[in-house]
Amino acid sequence: DIVMTQSPATLSVSPGERATLSCRASQSVSKNLAWYQQKPGQAPRLLIYDASTRATGIPARFSGSGSGTEFTLTISSLQSEDFALYYCQHYFNWPPRVTFGPGTKVDIK
Amino acid sequence: QVQLVQSGAEVKKPGSSVKVSCKASGGTFRSYTFSWVRQAPGQGLEWMGRIIAVFGTTTYAQNFQGRVTITADESTSTAYMELSSLRSEDTAVYFCARELPCSGTDCYTAFDYWGQGTLVTVSS
Numbered sequence: 214d215i216v217m218t219q220s221p222a223t224l225s226v227s228p229g230e231r232a233t234l235s236c237r238a239s240q241s242v243s244k245n246l247a248w249y250q251q252k253p254g255q256a257p258r259l260l261i262y263d264a265s266t267r268a269t270g271i272p273a274r275f276s277g278s279g280s281g282t283e284f285t286l287t288i289s290s291l292q293s294e295d296f297a298l299y300y301c302q303h304y305f306n307w308p309p310r311v312t313f314g315p316g317t318k319v320d321i322k
Numbered sequence: 323q324v325q326l327v328q329s330g331a332e333v334k335k336p337g338s339s340v341k342v343s344c345k346a347s348g349g350t351f352r353s354y355t356f357s358w359v360r361q362a363p364g365q366g367l368e369w370m371g372r373i374i375a376v377f378g379t380t381t382y383a384q385n386f387q388g389r390v391t392i393t394a395d396e397s398t399s400t401a402y403m404e405l406s407s408l409r410s411e412d413t414a415v416y417f418c419a420r421e422l423p424c425s426g427t428d429c430y431t432a433f434d435y436w437g438q439g440t441l442v443t444v445s446s
Contacts, residue, residue: 214384247432249367256417256436257367263430300367304431309381311357311369311431
């Protein structure tokens, strides 16, 4: 089974600064990777899929990159509403398989 | 706008079963694929399985094989997840989620709409 890891576990960033979150797969997953944001008490929100495609309504300050085993989510200038948990998710389309990473918490420095 | 509304919180005894519903509105139910994802308290996300509504075809994660059943009722636009042989470790918030619709031949098993979550507590 593919194992997803995320680093760092916690990222402390000041508002307006850039945040860079990493996600690594134990073997190549091509570009089959999504990113989600989750706030306490809420469902996750899809930010990025296909490694770099922004989901509908997601601000341009969120960008995804990478392929194979190494992926990055960049938030170019953190806004107050961006302090949250972020999960990466690998998927196989067929047969369907989904694996989430353990998450990175972005908090206020 | 697609909306997924889940049933309310449940408290169950160990060894029993729970069935959670997810009612969809705002789109064409039979064109959807639904997954169920759970999140134990303070923990990460765990995919349980999915159903292609139009065919009723299901796929289950290995960790839940034999214990989970996912169904869909087109007449009520509702998807269901039933988990049996409950144990304390199954205490979690259970989410339904819709997969992104395919764009031509490009399909992505990522989830663009989510239900609000249903807390299932397993306790004696």
